[in-house]
Amino acid sequence: MKIVFSLFGRPKELKYCFQSLLSAKRFNEFEVYIDINDCQNPINEDVCRQAEKFVSECGVPCELNKLNDGFGANINMYRTLNKFSEKVLYMASDVLIHYECLDKYLMLNERFPDYPVTLYHPLPHPLYYKEDFAVMRSTTVESLMFNPSLYFDYCLFKNKFALSKASTIDWMLNWVFKLRKVPVITDHFSYVQHLGLSGGTTSSLWPPTYCYDYIDQPAFFSILKELGYDLNLCTMVRNRDPFEDYLAHQK
Numbered sequence: 001m002k003i004v005f006s007l008f009g010r011p012k013e014l015k016y017c018f019q020s021l022l023s024a025k026r027f028n029e030f031e032v033y034i035d036i037n038d039c040q041n042p043i044n045e046d047v048c049r050q051a052e053k054f055v056s057e058c059g060v061p062c063e064l065n066k067l068n069d070g071f072g073a074n075i076n077m078y079r080t081l082n083k084f085s086e087k088v089l090y091m092a093s094d095v096l097i098h099y100e101c102l103d104k105y106l107m108l109n110e111r112f113p114d115y116p117v118t119l120y121h122p123l124p125h126p127l128y129y130k131e132d133f134a135v136m137r138s139t140t141v142e143s144l145m146f147n148p149s150l151y152f153d154y155c156l157f158k159n160k161f162a163l164s165k166a167s168t169i170d171w172m173l174n175w176v177f178k179l180r181k182v183p184v185i186t187d188h189f190s191y192v193q194h195l196g197l198s199g200g201t202t203s204s205l206w207p208p209t210y211c212y213d214y215i216d217q218p219a220f221f222s223i224l225k226e227l228g229y230d231l232n233l234c235t236m237v238r239n240r241d242p243f244e245d246y247l248a249h250q251k
Contacts, residue, residue: 001106001145002088005034006080008070011046013094013195016223018054020096025103030089031061035080038070047093074169075160077141078152085149092142094196095120096223098215101191105145108133112185116146116177120192121211129188136184138174143192144184151176189213193220195227 003021007014021027034051036044048066055062070076081090089105091097101119108117111133118136120143121127128135154176156162163169177184190211214220224231 001029001086001109002031002033002084004080004084004088004090005032005051005093006037006077006090007034007044007047007051007093008037008041008073008076009043009047010094010196011050012227014047014050016195016227017091017093017095017097018050020098020101021091022054022058023099024097025100026106027058027102028060029106030102032058032063033080033088034062034064035076036064036066037076038068039066040068041070071160072164074163077169078157078163081141081148082152082157085147087145087147089145090141090143092194092196094194095143096193096195096220097143098191100215104187104191108185108187109145115182116144116184118144118184118186118192119190120144120194121186121190121213122194123210123212127186134186134188136186138177139184139186140170141173142194151180151182154179189215191215193217195220195223 032055034055036048036051038044039048051064055064071079077090081088087109097119104119105117108119116139118139120140121136122140125136125138125140128137151157151173154172156167156172156175163172176182190213192211193214194210221231
């Protein structure tokens with residue numbers, strides 16, 4: 001299975017993302033695919049250097065593409081993910097993963113091969129707890145293990161205006177999940193945490209979507225301090241209550 005990146009900027013966060021990926025259990029069972037968008041933009045100089053270093057040192061099969069153009073986060077992500085007709089793990093450049101994260105992804109995927117899998121619990125998305133796993137009715141595309149070809153057939157994904165102006169790739173993907181009654185499988189805890197303060201693809205329109213239940217919050221806060229972030233900007237209180245059951249509603 002491939003871990004897929006669509007990169008633009010955020011080199012400080014990317015450094016910690018790559019470090020956590022290299023130290024993750026079962027990383028050697030993956031391949032890595034990287035697109036660097038608008039690669040000649042000065043903001044990407046350090047991104048290119050880090051990606052080249054990662055590819056040379058990671059010890060797994062990698063493909064690195066430097067693209068001269070870029071069309072904004074949503075279209076860039078769509079362009080990259082639309083190349084795949086098999087299940088991949090899409091990873092944003094500004095996430096931190098726990099040592100056991102990839103192992104958890106592979107175990108959940110083996111158990112629920114027909115559903116998307118995430119281990120990232122952003123604050124706005126409710127969890128439905130089962131006995132030994134959980135379900136999210138909505139999620140973000142970053143840190144999502146899924147087969148893009150099963151969902152990108154939805155008509156709005158073909159409309160550049162809808163993808164870049166009227167909505168986001170996250171919202172459209174969740175709309176397809178809702179239409180097709182597709183649950184997103186996860187664990188009781190988040191094994192992925194968000195490092196960036198830009199709000200991801202929302203261009204700072206909303207606060208960043210940290211997860212409140214990351215399995216190793218002390219390590220996360222330590223890295224935020226190293227990045228020079230104000231920890232008072234981190235809101236770790238979940239704004240929706242979890243539901244007890246979800247899959248039963250799908251019958």
